[in-house]
Amino acid sequence: MHKIFGLSLLFLLAPAGAQAANGTAAELLAGCASCHGAQGQGNQALGAPPLAGQDAAYLARQLSNFKSGRRGYAGQDASGQAMRAQAAGLDEQQIASLAQHYAGLPAVLLAAAAELPDPLGAARYLDTCAACHGVQAQGYPQMQAPNLRLLGGWYIDQQLASYIRGWRGAEAHADIQGMWMRSIATHVGSGADLAALIGYIQTLGSQ
Template sequence: MIIAWVVILLTLGSVLFYLVSPWQLTPLASNWGTMDTTIQITALVTGAVFVAVNLFLAWVILRYRHRAGRRADFEPENKRLEGWLTLVTGVGIAALLAPGLWVWGDFVRAPEEAHRVEVVGQQWRWSFRLPGEDGEFGRVDPRALEADNPFGLGEDPAGLDDRLVMEPRLLLPQGQPVQLRLRSKDVLHNFQVANFRAKMDLVPGQVSHFWLTPTEPGDYQVVCAELCGIAHFAMRARIEVVAPEVFEAWRDGLPTQADWLARANPDLEAGRTHYASCAACHGASGGGNAAIQAPPLAGLTPDYLYRQLELFRHGARGTHAEDGPGQQMRPFALQLPDEAAIGDVAAYIATFEPAISPPAEAGDPRRGAGLYRTCAHCHGARGEGVAATRGPPLAGLPDWYLIRQLEHFREGIRGRHADDPYGNQMVDMAQMLVNRRAVEDVVAHITRVGTGTEE
């Protein structure tokens, strides 16, 4: 008797919790209201089965509970009961599958007038490609994938005017349909935007696709909904839904594949001139100055230097009240007049011989080696940096600088600005170091592994 009433109460409590729970679907921001309808149908069908089965169980416990002198009646077959169960089960399964199949057919059938965007996933970042004026994507050759050709575009002339989005930030036009074509450069990923009710696997060697019409302006988060590796949780991007004219202006300002291939060689002499003001703090050869908390720059890649100078210039770095050295750096970055100047000085700094700093005195490098396994996927096993993940080299950087930056990431002093996507990713990774001791341990390992002095 008690068990039967417990089953009844649990069933009614579950239904009540579903009806009054504050955890509901995120606000819909696309045309896929039918997705919500399908989810509601699924909840109703499975909910009805849940209630029916549990109430039947409670009834069986009450009706056929043990009584002295009564014996169970064995009936191995009941064709009438089997027929009813088969019919009811079949109707229930059809009610679950039919709406989903109908919506799925619409989900992958994009209108002719839809804008097209390619989504490229790799461990652990997103990038995007849009067709140029010809409206056609250039063919991709996986064998052409390399640091200088991150999209793997071959010699197809149709790809020369393709627009490239290197950063994990995509704009979409409000009220206009968009088809998203998805491909992976390495392992299985999943592109999901909860507010759009959009979700699709990226399968290596295949191109999947779906479409949607963004209906509400705003910022929406892209996540990878497939466990793709150790930094899966940090694989995120932003989608901004904007007015069509804003989207078109943004799209027309994107670099093309032809721009990427024909980018001008940097002017090292101009870079030397721009670096004159940097040398006062960072040294004539980029060796840094610990006394004024200026880190060494020698050994850092031009891509990373360019990105950081841009962040300083646009206020995504060096504006936090607790980042004193960053605040000092920003005025110098603002002295660089344009992107060409940034490229010139970054290329000039890259000509310096890499700095070598002494191993850290604090921390346990053996414990740090275990913690660094997560870092190695983006920064390399020996801290040499990985171009594909845009992870800068760490080898050669001094312990005081590494500790300060990791602490700043952990505390959100650095990396939380909306225009710093890789900083956002690094904040999540740094927070895996649970305390100062863990920070010192991993830094002790980094300062040894790059110089070959690890134990």
């Protein structure tokens, strides 16, 4: 499940995005839209998560982390490296403007999975994730914890794998939230436990 998609296209886009970072607002948005979609809906084939409706402070922090190397630092993390190249030329005002733009777009809420919640997944989520992300996975802006219902199970799976591998959240690079998440991810478990946890989040959908 932990595949990174469309890497060749991401790398082709990265230099253009870095150049556009010093351009107009329209050029900045065009660079983002090439992977994340014109409406911030994301693109699983490119490994690009949805951005629309996500908390602005969270989005700004992630862009700042890419710019500073607190995220996208691992050479094995090809999609993170591509995003780091995209963010390299952004200044603080551009980061804030992009974050506000995508936060203001209508959220693309994912349809809830049809199956009943797995009791194991529910228990794992409530014990491990709910304190920061909310009982309904709605996120807590005051904690800069994103709304997980907007991200898609494929992306949550990919990012948990990155935390476990140290591609995100490594103490030598990450911010405090990233380090917390890595600590949590390493205790989530794998295999059936992880699948049940992600499956449970997907059953929440747009509730």
